Amino acid sequence: MRRRAFVLAALPLLLSACAMAPQPAPEPSLTVPPGWRTASAGEGAGEGAAIDRDWWRAFGDPVLDELVRRALAHNDDLKIARSRLQEYRARIRVADSARLPALNLALGPTRARTIGPFGEPVETTSVVGAVQASYEPDLFGRIAGSVTAARFESLAQEAAGQAAALAVVANTASGYLNLLGLDAQLALARATLESRKRSFELARHQFEVGYSSRLEMSQAEAELHATAATVPALERQIALQEQALNLLLGASPGPLARGADLMALREPRPAPGLPSALLRRRPDIAQAERLLAASDAGLAVARDALLPSIRLTASLGAQGHSLSQLLRSPTALWSIGGSVLAPLFDAGRLRAQAEIAGTVRDRAVYAYESVVRTAFAETDNALASIDGLQRQLAEAEARRVAANEVLRVARNRYRNGYASYLEELDAQRTTFDADLNALQLRTGLLAAHVDLYRALGGGWTPAP
Incomplete structure (x- = not known):
């Protein structure tokens, strides 16, 4: 009885000797903005706004749908993510095995x-x-804490896989839209090259009959070669873009099929909702949140290691x-x-490990806040890009119409002898630049919608 009473009396002293002062988390510095800086057509959908998981179908191109399907099935990064998820699920079983006798x-x-x-x-x-x-x-919950940390780490890897899938889909869609944009620019360059050839033949004929000077013929020839140089440059960019897409698809180098024309693609209208809804939609935010929970559980395990x-x-x-x-x-x-x-004496090893776990938890807090701020910034940037590109494209289309009218008038004036060829040549340059700029802006606007879908989480709503 005396021995039992001595053990019971000494147990609180032993526990207090092993105890460690709490390590509070850093003070939160994150604030959720009440709304987005740039208004959008989908604003007002509110918290209940949902993003379709198959959002890329909104562009209306079956070939894009097939490319995304192939990327999700064969992308190398997604294969690695799925393998890593299997590893972390096995780690849960390893941690949980300590609950049972061996x-x-x-x-x-x-x-x-x-x-x-x-x-x-x-x-x-x-x-x-x-x-x-x-x-x-498991007297003090150390084993249960290890299982909890393993479960949160597995959930974080699941969210990381969803984030990787979202990135692969967005990169595939952006690459395909860029490919269609390059195709349209190449078609424009080839059509313009044919026009330049006809203009050069006319200028040479006019020079040979003595109607115009060598200067006009030489300038027409220079403009012909300048336009011709854009064709191989665009063909090179198309080859590089196809190769980039093949890498995303896990395929060998080669040409890719095309679907709808760039101008025939639909412009989607995703509803961004409120900034607070972003916290539940983006898989990278879910990953950071679960890593924070895992590091907090790991800190508890490290502190419990100090107990008997x-x-x-x-x-x-x-x-x-x-x-x-x-x-x-x-x-x-x-x-x-x-x-x-x-533990009676270990030269401070266990306490140092607990302090390390505390710093890991603090870094997880900072990383979570950084991911959320990045999400807010990316969404606002995408909304601002869409708004700006839409207004810029409207002006570019107006400029393109005006430039083509200038070219028509200049061509008639030159053929009727009221103006020199230099006037038509200048109008040709302006028209080509206006058409090319409009195509580039159209491609950029569609790509900005992809960026918005990516910033909004792309329909990969994580489970609680």
Whole structure:
């Protein structure tokens, strides 16, 4: 009774000696803005706004749908993400296995020679078989904390896989839209090149009959070569873009099919909702949040390592001088016991590990806030880009119409002898630049919608 009372009295002192002062998390510095700086057509959808998981179908191109399907099935980064998720799910089972007793089967034959009581050598043979069991009660929740940390890490990897899938889909859609934009620019360059050839032939004919000077013919020739140089440059960009898409698809180099024309693609209208809804939609935010929860659980595990642990062991076996004797008439062996392990002196190793876990938790807090701020900034940037590009494209279309009218008038004036060829040449340059600028802005506007879908989480709403 005295010994039991002494143990009970000493236990609080032992626990207090192992205890560690709490490590509070950093003060939060994140504020959620009440709304977006740039208004959009989908504003007002509110918190309930949902993004379609298959948002790329909004562009109305079946070829894009097929490319996205192939990317999701064969992309190398997604294969790595799926393999990593399997690893972290196995880590949960590893951590959870510590909750249950461990059973081991041991079979140990030995042969030894010793000196007997009268100095003669004695050889003995023994065969021991035993079933050993060990169990550690989770008195302070250390094992449960390890399981919790493993579960949150697995959930974080699941969100990381969703973020990787969103990035692959967005990159595939952006690459395909850029490819269609380059195709349209190449078609424009080739059509303009044919027009330049006809203009040069006319200028050369006018020079040969003495109607115009060599200067006008040379300028027409220079403009012809300048336009011709844009064709191989665009063909090179198309080849590089196709190769970039093939890498996303996990395919070998080669040409890719095209679907709808750039001008035939629909312009989607995603509803951004409120900034607070972004916290539940983006998989990278869910990943950062779950990593924060995992680091918090890891900190609790590191602190619990400072507390005593109890280990119970039991063994049941048999011994014989041979394997046949072990099976027929063995000598029964058994043992049962327990131990209490309490850290008394480790030169501060466990406390330092707990401090390290605290710094990991703090970095997870900072990383979470950084991811959220980045999400807000990316969404606002995408909305601003769409708004600005829409207004810029309207002006570019008006300029393109005006430039084509200028070219028509200049061409008529030159052919009727009211103006020099330089006037038509200048109008040709302006028209080509206006048409090219309009195509580039159209491509940029469609790509900005992809950026908005990416910033909004792209329909990958994580489970709670």
